[in-house]
Amino acid sequence: MKIDLITLATPFFILAVILEIVLARFARTTTHYEAKDTMTSLGMGLGSQVFGLLTAGLVIAATLWVWQHRIFTIPMTAWWAWVAIFFLEDLVYYWFHRLSHERRFWWAAHVNHHSSQHYNLSTALRQTWTGGVNGSWLLWLPLAFVGFPPPMIAIEKSVSLIYQFWIHTEAIRRLPTPLEYVLNTPSHHRVHHARNPRYLDSNYAGILIVWDRMFGTFVAEDEAEPPRYGIVKNLGDFNIIRAAFHEWVGIAQDIARDPRHTLGYLFGPPGWSPDGSRQTSDQIKAAWRARQPSLASGSDNPIAPRAASRR
Amino acid sequence: MTPAYIIQTLVSFLAILMLVGIAWWAKIARHAPDLDEASARALIADEFPDHAVGAVWVAADHRSALARSGDEALIVYRAGDGYVARSTPWVRLAEGRPGKGGVALKLADFTAPRARFTLAEGATWPPASLGDAP
Numbered sequence: 001m002k003i004d005l006i007t008l009a010t011p012f013f014i015l016a017v018i019l020e021i022v023l024a025r026f027a028r029t030t031t032h033y034e035a036k037d038t039m040t041s042l043g044m045g046l047g048s049q050v051f052g053l054l055t056a057g058l059v060i061a062a063t064l065w066v067w068q069h070r071i072f073t074i075p076m077t078a079w080w081a082w083v084a085i086f087f088l089e090d091l092v093y094y095w096f097h098r099l100s101h102e103r104r105f106w107w108a109a110h111v112n113h114h115s116s117q118h119y120n121l122s123t124a125l126r127q128t129w130t131g132g133v134n135g136s137w138l139l140w141l142p143l144a145f146v147g148f149p150p151p152m153i154a155i156e157k158s159v160s161l162i163y164q165f166w167i168h169t170e171a172i173r174r175l176p177t178p179l180e181y182v183l184n185t186p187s188h189h190r191v192h193h194a195r196n197p198r199y200l201d202s203n204y205a206g207i208l209i210v211w212d213r214m215f216g217t218f219v220a221e222d223e224a225e226p227p228r229y230g231i232v233k234n235l236g237d238f239n240i241i242r243a244a245f246h247e248w249v250g251i252a253q254d255i256a257r258d259p260r261h262t263l264g265y266l267f268g269p270p271g272w273s274p275d276g277s278r279q280t281s282d283q284i285k286a287a288w289r290a291r292q293p294s295l296a297s298g299s300d301n302p303i304a305p306r307a308a309s310r311r
Numbered sequence: 312m313t314p315a316y317i318i319q320t321l322v323s324f325l326a327i328l329m330l331v332g333i334a335w336w337a338k339i340a341r342h343a344p345d346l347d348e349a350s351a352r353a354l355i356a357d358e359f360p361d362h363a364v365g366a367v368w369v370a371a372d373h374r375s376a377l378a379r380s381g382d383e384a385l386i387v388y389r390a391g392d393g394y395v396a397r398s399t400p401w402v403r404l405a406e407g408r409p410g411k412g413g414v415a416l417k418l419a420d421f422t423a424p425r426a427r428f429t430l431a432e433g434a435t436w437p438p439a440s441l442g443d444a445p
Contacts, residue, residue, distance in 0.1 A: 007319070010323070010326075014326055014330065017330055018330065018333060021330075021333050021334055021337045021339065022333075022337070024337060024339040025336075025337040025338075025339055031339065032339055032340055032341045032392070033334040033337060033339050033340065034334070034340040034341070034391045034392045034393075035331055035334045035335040035340075036391055037391055037392075038330065038331050038334040039327070039331045042327040042330060042331065043327060045327075046320070046323050046324060046327060049320070049323070050320065053312070117390075117391070117392075117393035118341075118393075122330070122334075230393070233396070233397070233422060233423070234390070234393065234394075234395045234396070234423075235390070235395070235422050235423065236388075236390055236395045236397075236418075236420075236422060236423025236424060236425075236426075237390055237423075237424075238390075238391065242421070242422065246421055246422045249421045250421065250422070253421070287360070287361060288360075291360060291361075
């Protein structure tokens with residue numbers, strides 16, 4: 001049985017993007033779209049589907065092989081099995097996502113999702129082209145080993161991906177408090193996409209924000225400091241090839257320049273360098289914290305979004 | 312790769328063109344005001360919070376700006392409706408040759424290969440107001 005919820009959801013994605021643009025056009029939301037940025041985001045989405053084919057066979061074969069050596073046999077027809085995989089897959093996603101931000105080898109594949117300076121529904125579709133080659137899919141194999149059937153795992157991964165589409169928006173400010181406490185929401189995910197030092201490396205959740213609360217990575221959106229989107233060093237243009245591969249190129253250049261530190265460049269945190277000439281997220285946040293007492297007033301930067309304009 | 316997959320991919324590509332067209336039609340890009348010295352200074356301060364900055368130079372088209380911090384040149388320039396910031400050794404500014412319309416400066420950075428600065432008629436490069444290259 002071929003299960004492709006993503007393809008089924010694609011018309012919904014398209015209609016939702018159109019709706020968000022039209023609402024913004026008629027000033028019903030403060031969402032922004034820049035045509036070239038949108039082209040890059042949507043092109044990345046299409047490209048990820050094509051590049052995904054290159055490793056799909058390997059991922060499926062490995063999952064089936066592990067499942068053949070499973071500990072238990074979990075039926076797809078049992079309600080409790082769906083409840084269990086909902087939580088377990090979401091937990092796996094949390095750690096996959098955290099790894100994808102905190103270690104450069106995996107960040108290289110994930111960074112393109114964060115490379116837009118915009119935060120709208122097209123950003124959700126700015127997906128990786130190289131996620132299959134860095135082996136992050138291995139993290140889901142224990143679910144097959146425990147005994148969850150591969151189609152069940154595939155469905156739950158798709159559910160998570162589809163859920164995460166709609167939270168890439170500025171059109172929705174806050175959900176009711178109980179939902180904000182439990183679910184990953186547009187507010188929580190805006191923080192995740194922000195490059196403000198205080199927001200870096202936070203809110204890794206897929207569907208449930210409770211994992212971030214449990215593991216200490218939750219940061220609430222502060223209305224006084226609206227997120228500025230993108231990456232620490234934003235890309236200089238909208239070249240889709242640059243967006244897809246730039247961190248891999250950076251790794252290769254670093255290793256070629258100083259091969260003694262290959263492991264550090266590959267598996268250290270993004271921004272790591274042996275001489276400390278660059279900054280990791282932790283160092284950026286530490287420097288930001290150290291500056292706080294001296295910040296008597298807000299920024300005069302006219303480019304930065306204004307808190308008042310968001311209300 | 313089946314015919315159905317190829318058709319699906321082509322239809323997806325057409326859908327992308329349609330959505331980009333709608334985004335262009337809507338004209339809902341962020342308002343990125345032209346830079347003046349105050350706004351350029353604020354932008355540079357946000358992007359390089361640990362750098363002491365003296366004078367700030369703004370390009371003639373108000374789309375890029377430059378400041379000096381010791382031996383470093385701090386650069387901001389517009390990309391789409393946002394801004395990009397990079398630093399480069401000050402001495403490398405001399406490698407930028409003024410040509411028609413301004414200076415294209417190579418940044419030796421794959422993520423931002425070059426910055427462009429529009430010069431006013433008769434202006435020097437590097438900007439004299441920031442001091443000579445050491």
